[in-house]
Amino acid sequence: xxxxxxxxxxxxxxxxxxxxxxxxxxxxxxxxxxxxxxxxxxxxxxxxxxxxxxxxxxxxxxxxxxxxxxxxxxxxxxxxxxxxxxxxxxxxxxxxxxxxxxxxxxxxxxxxxxxxxxxxxxxxxxxxxxxxxxxxxxxxxxxxxxxxxxxxxxxxxxxxxxxxxxxxxxxxxxxxxxxxxxxxxxxxxxxxxxxxxxxxxxxxxxxxxxxxxxxxxxxxxxxxxxxxxxxxxxxxxxxxxxxxxxxxxxxxxxxxxxxxxxxxxxxxxxxxxxxxxxxxxxxxxxxxxxxxxxxxxxxxxxxxxxxxxxxxxxxxxxxxxxxxxxx
Amino acid sequence: xxxxxxxxxxxxxxxxxxxxxxxxxxxxxxxxxxxxxxxxxxxxxxxxxxxxxxxxxxxxxxxxxxxxxxxxxxxxxxxxxxxxxxxxxxxxxxxxxxxxxxxxxxxxxxxxxxxxxxxxxxxxxxxxxxxxxxxxxxxxxxxxxxxxxxxxxxxxxxxxxxxxxxxxxxxxxxxxxxxxxxxxxxxxxxxxxxxxxxxxxxxxxxxxxxxxxxxxxxxxxxxxxxxxxxxxxxxxxxxxxxxxxxx
Ligand SMILES: Cc1cc2nc3c(=O)[nH]c(=O)nc-3n(C[C@H](O)[C@H](O)[C@H](O)COP(=O)(O)OP(=O)(O)OC[C@H]3O[C@@H](n4cnc5c(N)ncnc54)[C@H](O)[C@@H]3O)c2cc1C
Ligand SMILES: Nc1ncnc2c1ncn2[C@@H]1O[C@H](COP(=O)(O)O)[C@@H](O)[C@H]1O
Numbered sequence: 001x002x003x004x005x006x007x008x009x010x011x012x013x014x015x016x017x018x019x020x021x022x023x024x025x026x027x028x029x030x031x032x033x034x035x036x037x038x039x040x041x042x043x044x045x046x047x048x049x050x051x052x053x054x055x056x057x058x059x060x061x062x063x064x065x066x067x068x069x070x071x072x073x074x075x076x077x078x079x080x081x082x083x084x085x086x087x088x089x090x091x092x093x094x095x096x097x098x099x100x101x102x103x104x105x106x107x108x109x110x111x112x113x114x115x116x117x118x119x120x121x122x123x124x125x126x127x128x129x130x131x132x133x134x135x136x137x138x139x140x141x142x143x144x145x146x147x148x149x150x151x152x153x154x155x156x157x158x159x160x161x162x163x164x165x166x167x168x169x170x171x172x173x174x175x176x177x178x179x180x181x182x183x184x185x186x187x188x189x190x191x192x193x194x195x196x197x198x199x200x201x202x203x204x205x206x207x208x209x210x211x212x213x214x215x216x217x218x219x220x221x222x223x224x225x226x227x228x229x230x231x232x233x234x235x236x237x238x239x240x241x242x243x244x245x246x247x248x249x250x251x252x253x254x255x256x257x258x259x260x261x262x263x264x265x266x267x268x269x270x271x272x273x274x275x276x277x278x279x280x281x282x283x284x285x286x287x288x289x290x291x292x293x294x295x296x297x298x299x300x301x302x303x304x305x306x307x308x309x310x311x312x313x314x315x316x317x318x319x320x321x322x323x324x325x326x327x
Numbered sequence: 328x329x330x331x332x333x334x335x336x337x338x339x340x341x342x343x344x345x346x347x348x349x350x351x352x353x354x355x356x357x358x359x360x361x362x363x364x365x366x367x368x369x370x371x372x373x374x375x376x377x378x379x380x381x382x383x384x385x386x387x388x389x390x391x392x393x394x395x396x397x398x399x400x401x402x403x404x405x406x407x408x409x410x411x412x413x414x415x416x417x418x419x420x421x422x423x424x425x426x427x428x429x430x431x432x433x434x435x436x437x438x439x440x441x442x443x444x445x446x447x448x449x450x451x452x453x454x455x456x457x458x459x460x461x462x463x464x465x466x467x468x469x470x471x472x473x474x475x476x477x478x479x480x481x482x483x484x485x486x487x488x489x490x491x492x493x494x495x496x497x498x499x500x501x502x503x504x505x506x507x508x509x510x511x512x513x514x515x516x517x518x519x520x521x522x523x524x525x526x527x528x529x530x531x532x533x534x535x536x537x538x539x540x541x542x543x544x545x546x547x548x549x550x551x552x553x554x555x556x557x558x559x560x561x562x563x564x565x566x567x568x569x570x571x572x573x574x
Contacts, residue, residue, distance in 0.1 A: 011476050073455065073481055078448075097440075099475050102433075103456050106444025109409055115534030116409040118439035131538065136438065143540040151534050156441070186453045186483050194477035206573075231574065249494055250473065256350050256493055264573045266564075281546065285571055287564060293551065302549035303567045311557025312564070319565045320574055 001130060001149045002035030003091040006058070007081055008049065009101055010041070012193055015049050017203045020056055020164035022094040022157050025123055027057035029092060032125035038062060038091075039171070040084050042077055043069035050173050056164070058171040066178055073186035074100065078107045079179040085112055090152050092130055097156035098202065105156045114152035117145055119259070121161040121282075130155075138255055138278030159202040160261045194248075199234045201251060206233025207262045207283070209253055210241055211276075213269020213290065213309060217246040223313045224268065230320035236260065236280075238270045254279035268309045272297025289313070348384055351431030351491070353391075353498035358461065358491045359429050360392045360499065366463055370394040374423060376404065376416050382514055389509035390501035396514040397423055403519050406530030409441050414532070416442075417449030418522035427468065428488045432457060443490045453483040459494040 004026040009016045023039060030037040036059040041049050046063040053061055062084045068076040081104070085091055093112075095105040097119050109116040122133035129146045132155050136143045147153035201207065208228040210220055224235045235251060242252040253260055255275040265283035270276060272288070272295055280286070281300060288301040289309050298304040305312065348356070359371045373388040375381060376399040385396040399419045407415065420428060428450070430443040447454030459478070460471040469482040473492045501509075519528060526532055550567070554560030568574035 011474075073453070073479075075453075099457060099473070102440035103444045103454065106409070106413075106439075106441035106446075107448045107454065108444075109441055110413055110445040110448035113410065113534075116439060116441050116445075117535055118409075118441060135543065136540070138438075139543055141540045142543050143537050145535050145537045148534045148536075153534075154441075156439070186455065186481055188479050188481055190480040192477045192479070200475060249492070250475070264568070264571075282543070285573060286546075286549075287567065289560065289564075293553065298551060299548050300546045303564065304549065304551045305554050305560045305563055306551065307554030307560040308557065312554060312560035315557045315561030316564050319561055323565075323574065 001090050001092050001128075001147070001151070001153055002030075002033050003088040004030045004033070004035065004037050005081070005084060005088065005091050005093045006037070006039040007093060007095045007101070007104060008039055008041040008053070009096050009098060010043070010045070010049055013045050015052060016096060016098070016159070016200065017164070018096040018098070018157060018159040019053070021159070021162040022096065023053065023056035023058050024165045025157070025162055026094055029123055029125060029130065030059070033092070033128065033130070035091070036060060036088075038084065038088065040081050040176070042066070042080050047173075050171075053168075054170050055166045055168055057168045061171045061173045062176045063173060064176045064178070068182075068184055071187060072184040073188055074103055074107065075184050075186060076182070077104055078111060079182060080176055081108060082111050083176055083179055085152060090150065092147070092153045092155065095154060095156050097158050101156055105154050109154050112152040112154075114154045115147035116154045116156070117147060118156045119158050120155045121158050121261070123155070134158075135282060138274075139281045140278075158259070158261060159200070160205070201234050201236055201253075202258055202260055204234035204260070205262055206231040206264045206266075207236045207253070207260050207280070208233055208266045208268065209236035209238065209270060209280070210247075210268050211238035211270030212240040212244070213271075214241065214246070215269075219310070220247055223310070223317075227266070227313055227317045227320070230317050230324060231264070233262065233264070238273075238276050267297055267301070268313060270297060271295045272300065348387055349431060351433050351493075354491045354493055354495055355429045355431045356388055356391055356393065357498040358458070358489070358495050359427075361496060362427070362461065362463060369426075372397060372423060372425070374399070374416075374420065376400070376412065376419070378405075385514055386509050386512075387501065389512050389514075390505040391499060392501075392505055396512065397517060398514050399517045401518040401529075403531075404529045406533060407528060408533035408535040409439050409445055410534050411528040411532040413442055413445035413449055414526065415519065415522060415524070415528045417446050418524060419517050420446070420450060422517070422521065426466075426485045427463070428452070428486070430488060430490050432490045432492065443488060447488040450486075450488065453487045455481050455483060455487060456490040457492045458489055459492045461489060461495075
């Protein structure tokens with residue numbers, strides 16, 4: 001395993017932020033392994049996105065604007081990435097740990113007979129082998145595993161776990177040849193973007209999450225969104241709030257929702273059930289607002305403010321907005 | 328169920344613990360049962376791989392309404408990673424045969440989320456994930472699937488692999504009749520000898536080895552502030568964020 005290949009995920013004309021985090025890791029890993037850092041960008045806009053990536057330390061960006069990539073479900077993506085991997089020989093592939101990234105990684109692991117490490121938050125190279133650190137069992141354990149160096153390896157990378165550092169010498173851009181003789185069947189009939197332009201929950205540096213304590217859908221719009229905006233973050237929720245239909249399931253944090261690792265998590269009207277905790281326990285700083293001083297969330301919060309969310313949140317937003325305005 | 332790793336082998340301890348269907352798999356089963364109701368004459372078979380004790384989990388699936396169950400178990404499978412898990416399961420699944428294979432999105436222990444894609448690749452079937460709605464008409468599967476930023480509709484010919492999102496529908500409870508019926512059913516057993524495996528499985532075939540594990544840094548109770556009113560609560564948080572350079 002020498003070369004490192006970053007799979008670039010993009011939606012709505014924008015590269016996901018985790019790409020730049022992976023590119024930075026790819027450089028360090030390629031240097032330690034004595035190989036090159038590659039990136040693969042596919043589909044409409046690939047050329048333009050490749051230019052954006054030039055600010056990061058990648059050696060070769062492989063691109064294809066093949067319209068099949070956007071027309072069919074992932075099969076063309078898997079073929080193209082496998083073709084790049086085929087040209088480098090046993091390499092380490094970095095794929096974002098997102099809904100579609102997990103599909104790509106799983107497909108590629110069987111195709112390339114690769115070892116797979118999931119939800120990686122730290123990499124080391126020891127004697128030519130890549131060691132991956134990842135939280136397991138909802139973060140109750142932190143494990144380190146190594147991938148057999150003679151084989152291909154795939155790591156799904158947790159968004160927000162690594163820093164992104166610019167500093168590229170300008171990558172070489174290469175076109176990938178269309179894999180021959182492919183007939184794709186899983187045609188995407190309709191593709192609807194809902195939260196277009198909004199910061200993805202897993203990638204937000206700040207998460208403001210609301211729970212049953214908010215009593216209905218309105219406070220998510222009138223209280224949580226303005227607070228999230230003032231902090232440059234995104235809104236999340238507990239399952240109770242999603243189950244009640246107050247917010248879409250895509251905002252749910254926890255065992256059966258998303259795992260987030262923001263610098264700051266603020267839980268508002270959330271009791272801190274274990275199934276919620278496993279989705280946010282790795283946040284840098286945890287703040288809770290709860291009217292019950294004995295709520296479980298207090299047991300793992302850096303700050304618990306005991307009081308009424310409806311009184312506190314608007315005041316807090318005002319303080320932050322005026323601080324933002326004067327800075 | 329409490330989950331832990333064995334300090335010696337560093338494998339997930341899968342014996343001697345109470346096992347449950349993992350939440351995503353309950354949703355997958357619910358989807359299968361709903362689709363069966365709309366396709367008279369079809370049957371639902373549940374399949375799993377794991378140590379002997381896990382067999383009882385399949386009985387819960389039978390109680391919920393599955394028609395048949397097949398269980399792949401073999402000491403040689405201990406210590407499987409994604410590669411060997413998918414390889415062994417795909418061989419068992421081709422032997423069982425299927426029109427539609429419904430898989431959970433994510434386990435709550437290994438949590439790689441990579442098994443469904445890997446299975447689809449081994450089985451050479453289309454892979455449609457995160458379905459919130461699915462219909463079968465004339466041997467075709469049409470799906471409305473959730474994406475990170477919205478949803479898509481996709482239509483593929485069977486056989487295919489499908490994974491379900493939690494929005495597909497709440498898993499039903501087992502009825503008393505279901506529970507009684509499940510007790511009488513036999514669960515078919517497979518071992519690695521029944522599979523045409525050309526590569527080693529279990530720890531011997533795994534490409535990933537766990538080297539070490541530890542609990543995460545402890546996270547205790549931090550500062551607690553009783554807010555006299557909204558302004559006081561807001562000020563406490565604002566000061567705290569300033570101190571931490573987060574605002
Ligand atoms: C298999 C399984 C999977 C699950 N997966 C998840 C998951 O992924 N994510 C998840 O979140 N949950 C999950 N759950 C559910 C979980 O167990 C809890 O039921 C859920 O997290 C509770 O949500 P909550 O904290 O919003 O509600 P509650 O537990 O009802 O807490 C509401 C809190 O709001 C406080 N409050 C009320 N009014 C105010 C006010 N005016 N101001 C301030 N505070 C107020 C209350 O004191 C209370 O602490 C799962 C459960 C199961 C069984
Ligand atoms: N040993 C197993 N037996 C049966 N199904 C499994 C097994 N491991 C994984 N799966 C299926 O694959 C899904 C995703 O698992 P994972 O990729 O480990 O998160 C699960 O929800 C299950 O449906």
